[in-house]
Amino acid sequence: MTAADTTAPAPAKALPALPWAKHLVATGVLAVVLIPLPMLLDPAAEAVAIRVLIFAVMSISWNIMSGFGGLFSFGHAAYFGIGAYATAWLQVERGVSPWIGMGVGMVLAAVFALVLGFLALRYRLKGAYFALVTLAFAEMLRLWATNSDLVNRAVGYHVPLQVEESWVWMQFAPDSAKYFYIAMGLMLVALVVSILFARSRAGQFAVATRDDDEAAAALGIPVMRYKLATMMVSAALMATAGTMFLQYYLFIDPDLAFGSAQSIQAILPAVIGGVATIWGPVIGAVVLGPLTDVTATLLRNPPAFLDFLAGRGGLDVVLYGILLIVIILVLPKGIYGALRERWTRR
Amino acid sequence: MTQAPVTEDAGARVPTATARWARAPWLRIGVVIGVIALAILLAYVRSGSTVVVTQAVVTGILIGGVYGLIAMGLTLIFGVLDIVNFAHGAFLAAALFLSYYLVAGLGMHPYLALLVVLPSMFLLGAVVQKVVLAKAMGAPLENQLLITLGISLIIENSLLLFFGANPRSVNFPGDRGVNILGAVADLSRVLAFGGAIVLAGLLFLLLQRTSLGTAIRAVAANDTGAQMVGIDTRRIYMITFAIGTACAGAAGVLVAPLVTIEPVTGALFNIVAFVVVVLGGMGNVVGALLAGLVVGLAEQLGALLLPGQSPLLTVFIVFVLVLLLRPQGLFGRSA
Numbered sequence: 001m002t003a004a005d006t007t008a009p010a011p012a013k014a015l016p017a018l019p020w021a022k023h024l025v026a027t028g029v030l031a032v033v034l035i036p037l038p039m040l041l042d043p044a045a046e047a048v049a050i051r052v053l054i055f056a057v058m059s060i061s062w063n064i065m066s067g068f069g070g071l072f073s074f075g076h077a078a079y080f081g082i083g084a085y086a087t088a089w090l091q092v093e094r095g096v097s098p099w100i101g102m103g104v105g106m107v108l109a110a111v112f113a114l115v116l117g118f119l120a121l122r123y124r125l126k127g128a129y130f131a132l133v134t135l136a137f138a139e140m141l142r143l144w145a146t147n148s149d150l151v152n153r154a155v156g157y158h159v160p161l162q163v164e165e166s167w168v169w170m171q172f173a174p175d176s177a178k179y180f181y182i183a184m185g186l187m188l189v190a191l192v193v194s195i196l197f198a199r200s201r202a203g204q205f206a207v208a209t210r211d212d213d214e215a216a217a218a219l220g221i222p223v224m225r226y227k228l229a230t231m232m233v234s235a236a237l238m239a240t241a242g243t244m245f246l247q248y249y250l251f252i253d254p255d256l257a258f259g260s261a262q263s264i265q266a267i268l269p270a271v272i273g274g275v276a277t278i279w280g281p282v283i284g285a286v287v288l289g290p291l292t293d294v295t296a297t298l299l300r301n302p303p304a305f306l307d308f309l310a311g312r313g314g315l316d317v318v319l320y321g322i323l324l325i326v327i328i329l330v331l332p333k334g335i336y337g338a339l340r341e342r343w344t345r346r
Numbered sequence: 347m348t349q350a351p352v353t354e355d356a357g358a359r360v361p362t363a364t365a366r367w368a369r370a371p372w373l374r375i376g377v378v379i380g381v382i383a384l385a386i387l388l389a390y391v392r393s394g395s396t397v398v399v400t401q402a403v404v405t406g407i408l409i410g411g412v413y414g415l416i417a418m419g420l421t422l423i424f425g426v427l428d429i430v431n432f433a434h435g436a437f438l439a440a441a442l443f444l445s446y447y448l449v450a451g452l453g454m455h456p457y458l459a460l461l462v463v464l465p466s467m468f469l470l471g472a473v474v475q476k477v478v479l480a481k482a483m484g485a486p487l488e489n490q491l492l493i494t495l496g497i498s499l500i501i502e503n504s505l506l507l508f509f510g511a512n513p514r515s516v517n518f519p520g521d522r523g524v525n526i527l528g529a530v531a532d533l534s535r536v537l538a539f540g541g542a543i544v545l546a547g548l549l550f551l552l553l554q555r556t557s558l559g560t561a562i563r564a565v566a567a568n569d570t571g572a573q574m575v576g577i578d579t580r581r582i583y584m585i586t587f588a589i590g591t592a593c594a595g596a597a598g599v600l601v602a603p604l605v606t607i608e609p610v611t612g613a614l615f616n617i618v619a620f621v622v623v624v625l626g627g628m629g630n631v632v633g634a635l636l637a638g639l640v641v642g643l644a645e646q647l648g649a650l651l652l653p654g655q656s657p658l659l660t661v662f663i664v665f666v667l668v669l670l671l672r673p674q675g676l677f678g679r680s681a
Contacts, residue, residue: 314506321499
């Protein structure tokens, strides 16, 4: 068990050797395992895999701010949407490559997080109040985008289609493995950032301030500065998921970008996999991602007793909800957290 | 009760002003009324028409009463169970669908549906609390919040799954325009407001004048203490959650003729209800009703002040300002 992973302050004991290197090696192994995957998967399965990767990026990002940092965000859609809209706007209105759009989106999302965080922390909002203010900011962005000519109102943006595959425009044939590799790259970067963050001074301080911010402040940790840094890192990562989403699905509108569904998508994998763990969000994404397709397939050709549900949507989210409740009641530390506990006890 | 989040800090910064502010509820109400009057004046300057402004004020107050009723349930649950209930809007959506089927399917009068919906939602609330939430009492706030989020996902998407996404509407046969102070309002809106105020009054009487109400208030004030004097707190938790859910259910019946009925309709009311609850002071039932009126007015006047933007944007701006400047709410925190 690592220092960063413990929720309660550990009893005074020599700190265990920190297994950061182990996490990084595991990330490398994961990369090696993922690389041949597009050759093994059929196009439908590859689409699922890409969705899983985007989920994972979103949830790793949420986990940095809300898991390690303890700042419960209910409005991560704000950063996702900023990433997607910055990329779309630059591409459609100014003809700028989505790679640059991604960078701009990251910066804008981080600045937005800085402003939100400064206001919320300056006025010392905690717990439910903090969660509600993040929700309110995301909703304000959604309402503003829905009614603003600057970003095409409720219509949103379609990415202009390129004639040929192009790295510059991040656009390939619909079932191209390159989408997979870009999403994989983003996910691996997010993982490495998450690992490095958890081992960094900023990350350790974030955990310390989460567990007891008065004690941390008394020790001379500039609480505010480290919380803001945590939020900015998290926001920038979330923005990359927005760009990836836009480039893969080629479309964005205010509800897709800023709706609370995206915030929930960022929360669920981390909670199901294990909050404040490095691997929890990834495991959660692998569990949740395919559910949508499994249920869609099931309801396209339903068995006799489910006949009345043919062609209906919503079953996947019902299952998300059930899974969420069961996990919180039965495995409050998530799948990975529970497994890890079992290993370390031996 | 919950840990008071910010009050002390604010007090430490500006001791005298805050102390005076806390001591004088009438001053606060005066400030709120002053701000509203200013907003009305600005709306008049902006639109240049008394009729438009009167219409906005009347519409705002009418819908505000309903917001108040919804928020009373939510704030009661917060005050007693200490749960930020993200499923409140989903319960309202369930009540909307139930009243739709009672009216369209069984030909019931839209307001008589209350007789079925109210007990059904009370029961649903009790079951949900007993089966799911009771298992997580005392868990960290985030976990309880996530559980209610899970409940809302299940309810909303079950509605989507079983009834589809087609928008529906409840037809109120006797609906017509009613003249109020020169403004015209649908009879259904007036009835929704009247119904909400009556139900809010009944809830207030229940809390203040019955032994059950006393027990609920005792648990809200101090649950360990309440347990020591022999109150079955677990039963009170269940009943309170059920009452809160019934409030959402009643509001669902009252707004059914006014709104498009879809599985996502509840989510909008949920967000507005949070705004109202924070404005009124989390746990403050009377504050919730007053704040409901404030939010209703903010929404309608905001549409005049920021033309072209969604009326909800003003509501959120007010919300963020109150959260930052006075998170204990305009009317203080008490159950």
